[in-house]
Amino acid sequence: MSAMSGRYDSVPIASTIVSDGTGGLREVRYLRRRALPDPRDVLTAAVHRVTAADRLDLVSHRYLGDPTAWWRIADANGAVDPDELTGPQAEGDLIVIPLPGV
Template sequence: MRFPIDTSPRFDDRFHSVTDGDRLDLLAHRYLGEAKLWWLICDYNDIFFPLELTPGMLLRIPSMDHVSMHILD
């Protein structure tokens, strides 16, 4: 079990519109530099089934600065 993280909207959040073939691990690598941080995107978007991304879905992605300063400490 892990502690909950603060996922309230921030000024430096980015957004990604899901297309066919998108996977959370690939998006985490693209935006956060680490594929293993896919769970952050799930938490930020209340995704419970990470394999069920649908095209057109808009994902909110935290900035790497916020992640490294406040979440991965």
């Protein structure tokens, strides 16, 4: 496993009190919204030309050494839907690979 941090490691935890449905109250903890980085501020390690057979986890493993760090590539490219970055529909597209840990 890589020493990289997780996608939500730096997101603060908040809480709220809600009805428990039986007349009581309970505390619900949740993660606050995660701010996405501006893709223009990403430090680029590489640029990858997508093939029809690419999967984001495999691309992440190839460049970042961790298949679970796919979200770093998604964030670096401003992807709302990470699945749109790879696969036959994205063949030939260029995607930015960020520097690891940034």
